[in-house]
Amino acid sequence: MRRKYGWITAGIMLFIIFNVLLVRIDKDDKVDRIAYITDWTTLQKRDMHESYQSNGVVRYADESNVYFDKSLGNFNEFLVKKGETVHSGDPLFSYDVNDYDQAKTKLEQKADLLGQEIQAIESAIGKVQSSTASGGMSSSDRHSSDRNAGSSDDNLSRDAVAGAEDSSAEMNRRVSQLQNEFQELQSQVENTDSEQAKVLTEQYIAEKEKERDQKEAEQQSIQSQISTLSSEGSTITVESPYSGKITSLSKELKAPLLTIQDPEKLEIAGEITEKERIHTDEGMQAAVAMQESGATFKGEISELSDDPTDMKVNGRSLYPFSVTVKADKQAKKLLPGYHANMKIFTKIVPDALIAKEEAIFGQEIWVMNYKGKLIPQIAKTGISENGRSELNNELEPGEWLAVAPESSQRRQATFITPLKITNLGWLDLQTDKKSNLKYLVTGLLSR
Numbered sequence: 158m159r160r161k162y163g164w165i166t167a168g169i170m171l172f173i174i175f176n177v178l179l180v181r182i183d184k185d186d187k188v189d190r191i192a193y194i195t196d197w198t199t200l201q202k203r204d205m206h207e208s209y210q211s212n213g214v215v216r217y218a219d220e221s222n223v224y225f226d227k228s229l230g231n232f233n234e235f236l237v238k239k240g241e242t243v244h245s246g247d248p249l250f251s252y253d254v255n256d257y258d259q260a261k262t263k264l265e266q267k268a269d270l271l272g273q274e275i276q277a278i279e280s281a282i283g284k285v286q287s288s289t290a291s292g293g294m295s296s297s298d299r300h301s302s303d304r305n306a307g308s309s310d311d312n313l314s315r316d317a318v319a320g321a322e323d324s325s326a327e328m329n330r331r332v333s334q335l336q337n338e339f340q341e342l343q344s345q346v347e348n349t350d351s352e353q354a355k356v357l358t359e360q361y362i363a364e365k366e367k368e369r370d371q372k373e374a375e376q377q378s379i380q381s382q383i384s385t386l387s388s389e390g391s392t393i394t395v396e397s398p399y400s401g402k403i404t405s406l407s408k409e410l411k412a413p414l415l416t417i418q419d420p421e422k423l424e425i426a427g428e429i430t431e432k433e434r435i436h437t438d439e440g441m442q443a444a445v446a447m448q449e450s451g452a453t454f455k456g457e458i459s460e461l462s463d464d465p466t467d468m469k470v471n472g473r474s475l476y477p478f479s480v481t482v483k484a485d486k487q488a489k490k491l492l493p494g495y496h497a498n499m500k501i502f503t504k505i506v507p508d509a510l511i512a513k514e515e516a517i518f519g520q521e522i523w524v525m526n527y528k529g530k531l532i533p534q535i536a537k538t539g540i541s542e543n544g545r546s547e548l549n550n551e552l553e554p555g556e557w558l559a560v561a562p563e564s565s566q567r568r569q570a571t572f573i574t575p576l577k578i579t580n581l582g583w584l585d586l587q588t589d590k591k592s593n594l595k596y597l598v599t600g601l602l603s604r
Contacts, residue, residue: 196560197525198513205511205540205547207504209436213427213445215495217420218459218481221371221399222413223249229263230254232410233392239406242420243397245374246381249415251394254386260393264383271376273328278369281335282362285342289358356440360459374398421489424459425482425497428466428475436503437461443480444500452490456482458501506540509547516558517546525557 225232233251237243254260342361346354378398385393397417405416425445429437439461445454459481465474480499482488516522517536524532539547 194559197557198516198560200510200512200552200554200556202508202510202554205506205509205542206502207540208500208502209433211427211429211499211501213425213480213497213499215423215491216426216493217418218422218424219419221417223415224412225410225414229260235406237403239403242402244400245397247397248394249397251392253392261383261386264379268376268379270328271372271379274331275369275372277332277335278365281339282365285358285362353440360440423491424479425499426479427499428477431474434476437501442502445480445482446498448496448498452487454482454488456480504540506547510552510554511545512548512558514541514544514546516560523559525559531559
């Protein structure tokens with residue numbers, strides 16, 4: 158009996174070994190290889206995002222300060238209160254002039270300096286616009302700007318710098334600052350793609366136009382003081398250069414004397430870690446959700462600091478940033494101090510080819526082609542999001558990928574899938590006896 162079982166065992170072992178060897182030495186695919194695929198997925202296309210979560214708080218986006226030069230005279234009184242809303246041209250405070258000639262000279266120098274700053278800012282805007290219109294900024298533009306920094310032909314040159322020596326020094330400092338900002342923009346544009354370069358350029362122009370408008374408002378306020386001084390001679394009423402809400406008022410006459418913020422322009426301020434800062438740039442999109450109301454907004458990073466709030470060898474470095482949301486009816490209901498959750502999109506791939514991550518085995522995917530064969534490919538993955546991965550393989554939407562243990566798959570194997578009876582639509586089959594007889598006869602004759 159034992160001998161009989163021994164022969165059976167030996168026979169089974171020989172059968173297994175024979176089949177294994179047969180498969181191993183079968184280089185011409187003469188032995189059928191079948192892969193039984195119970196689950197599969199189809200390739201799709203959709204936008205993919207790489208992002209991280211952050212928190213923030215709503216605050217005023219525009220902050221403008223008003224100062225009082227004590228050398229001009231003695232402060233008289235405030236003409237506004239904290240919390241009031243003012244418009245450009247409204248009276249803010251008054252002061253009594255000590256020396257008419259000295260006060261007039263100082264005011265005229267301030268007005269002249271503001272005029273030169275406005276001219277320099279407009280030159281900077283014009284140079285960026287002309288560089289963009291001519292096909293972008295090149296390194297030669299930057300070197301040319303360096304060579305001509307002191308030339309009268311340079312768009313950012315120190316044109317008509319006049320007045321007192323301190324005004325001239327201030328103007329030189331301001332022009333140098335504009336030159337550095339322009340060169341920094343050129344460097345950023347050269348090292349980024351065309352879409353990001355366009356965003357950076359538009360953002361630079363918008364910031365400079367805003368700065369120019371503020372300088373023009375300040376110049377108009379100074380001109381008004383000069384007119385009042387010429388007509389009245391003793392007491393000067395200072396008008397507001399800006400429109401907005403007075404959020405700070407220093408009764409101790411400390412600088413700034415007044416702070417005016419625009420309630421119509423709000424932003425969400427937050428802080429990001431060192432790791433997040435590496436992957437973040439201005440202009441990146443953000444999705445904002447208010448913590449209490451649940452209201453959602455689309456926005457973008459408008460400001461991103463290069464300097465952390467605190468620097469310690471053994472501490473965390475946190476970098477301030479702010480997100481500007483698109484103005485709509487919901488945005489007008491926001492108030493400073495509201496808290497928000499934010500998703501910052503560091504990378505967006507529109508219309509990406511995607512697959513379920515469970516269809517990717519290490520660095521490989523198994524394509525189920527139209528011939529019924531399993532074809533392995535190296536998976537060229539990109540962004541992963543919500544259990545799906547971007548694929549950069551040369552495949553099309555709708556193609557199938559096998560979802561099964563890798564051990565059950567064979568290269569160029571014919572695959573079979575389970576028969577799902579429920580998908581055959583048995584209820585739709587309606588035949589009568591005559592039809593059944595007809596089909597039976599037809600089948601017999603065809604044999």
